[in-house]
Structures are given as structure tokens and as C-alpha cells.
Amino acid sequence: MTDSVIDTTRLPYRLKEPFLTTTELALFHTLTEMMGGRYIICPKVALNDIFYIVRPNENVHFFNKFFRKHVDFLLCEQKNLLPVFGVDIVRAVSKTDTRETDKFMDELFTNAGLPLVHVPAGEKYDVSEIVNLFQLAVMKIGGTGALRVQRNTDSVPHCPICGKMMVLRIHRDGPRSGKKYYGCMDSPKCAGIVSIE
Numbered sequence: 001m002t003d004s005v006i007d008t009t010r011l012p013y014r015l016k017e018p019f020l021t022t023t024e025l026a027l028f029h030t031l032t033e034m035m036g037g038r039y040i041i042c043p044k045v046a047l048n049d050i051f052y053i054v055r056p057n058e059n060v061h062f063f064n065k066f067f068r069k070h071v072d073f074l075l076c077e078q079k080n081l082l083p084v085f086g087v088d089i090v091r092a093v094s095k096t097d098t099r100e101t102d103k104f105m106d107e108l109f110t111n112a113g114l115p116l117v118h119v120p121a122g123e124k125y126d127v128s129e130i131v132n133l134f135q136l137a138v139m140k141i142g143g144t145g146a147l148r149v150q151r152n153t154d155s156v157p158h159c160p161i162c163g164k165m166m167v168l169r170i171h172r173d174g175p176r177s178g179k180k181y182y183g184c185m186d187s188p189k190c191a192g193i194v195s196i197e
């Protein structure tokens with residue numbers, strides 16, 4: 001009797017050790033080295049803390065699809081913690097299910113206008129390779145969504161990828177033809193762009 005009383009006074013929760021796997025920790029350190037001065041790096045953020053679902057009653061199926069899923073890292077602006085990039089580690093494909101999840105995540109982020117960077121799992125990460133992956137993610141979004149500045153702000157933004165100064169440019173073709181945007185001064189080496197609202 002007394003034993004069971006002692007057992008039930010302690011809740012069945014225990015601290016997980018470690019909080020991040022070796023792979024996640026290694027990427028965290030690389031991201032901090034690359035972006036630590038510009039972004040706050042939040043590990044393991046639940047998707048339903050980042051996104052909301054329109055007309056939730058009609059879209060229960062979509063809620064079930066993303067509920068309990070998380071992105072490995074969310075990079076947020078220092079001042080207001082606004083999300084700028086999602087970073088997700090692509091684990092080795094052991095089940096067909098994994099690839100489906102990556103595809104779903106990609107569609108979700110792209111549709112909501114937040115670039116998602118897929119990084120293949122590794123013990124070590126190469127900064128220049130990761131910069132390339134960030135550029136791919138930015139190109140996919142095309143400077144829409146999270147990478148925007150307000151028309152009325154005077155300050156020239158810094159490149160979301162490499163942090164260098166940006167230059168005002170005009171889209172020459174495509175659906176945004178004639179519209180102004182900021183491009184990285186290091187273009188075409190760096191694909192960082194920020195569109196103007």
C-alpha cells in the first residue's frame with residue numbers, strides 16, 4: 001500500500017538526454033557559426049506553432065497531417081522573432097514514408113511562403129554546401145513570403161543568406177517583370193533576394 005503511494009506521487013516524466021542528437025547538434029553549431037549573428041536559431045519547433053490552418057473545420061484532414069510534426073530548426077529575426085527560414089535534416093530513407101514526409105513539408109512551407117532548407121544528415125557539415133542549400137530554398141520561394149521588406153522603410157536590407165549589402169534591382173522578365181526587389185551584391189554567386197511590398 002505505502003509503496004504504491006510513493007510510486008504515484010512521482011509523475012511518469014523523465015528528462016530526455018540528450019535533447020538533440022549528434023547530427024542535430026552538429027548542424028546547430030554550423031548554423032550558429034553561419035547565421036548566429038543574424039538569426040535566433042530555435043530547435044524543434046512544432047509546425048502548428050508556426051502555421052495555422054484556414055477554415056479549420058473544413059480542413060481537419062490537413063490538421064491531422066501536420067499535428068505533432070516539427071521542423072528541426074526555425075531561424076528567426078533577432079528583434080521580433082519572425083520566422084525567416086526552416087531547416088530540416090533529411091534522414092536516410094529507410095521507409096518510403098520518410099520521403100513522403102519531406103515532400104509534404106516542402107509543399108507546406110513553399111505554399112505558406114517560408115523557405116525550407118533540406119540538409120542531408122551528417123556528422124559534419126560544410127558551410128559552403130549549406131549556403132548552397134539556403135540559396136536553393138530562396139530560389140524556390142522567389143523572394144515572396146517571409147523574405148520581404150516594407151516599401152516605406154528606407155534601410156537597405158542585408159542579404160538573408162550571406163549577410164552582405166543588397167542592391168536595388170528590377171525583375172527583367174517573369175510574372176514580376178518591372179517590379180523592384182533587392183538582390184545580394186554578390187549576385188550571381190549568391191542568390192539572396194528580398195522582394196519589396
Ligand SMILES: [Zn+2]
Nearest residue numbers: 159162184190
Ligand atoms: Zn548574399
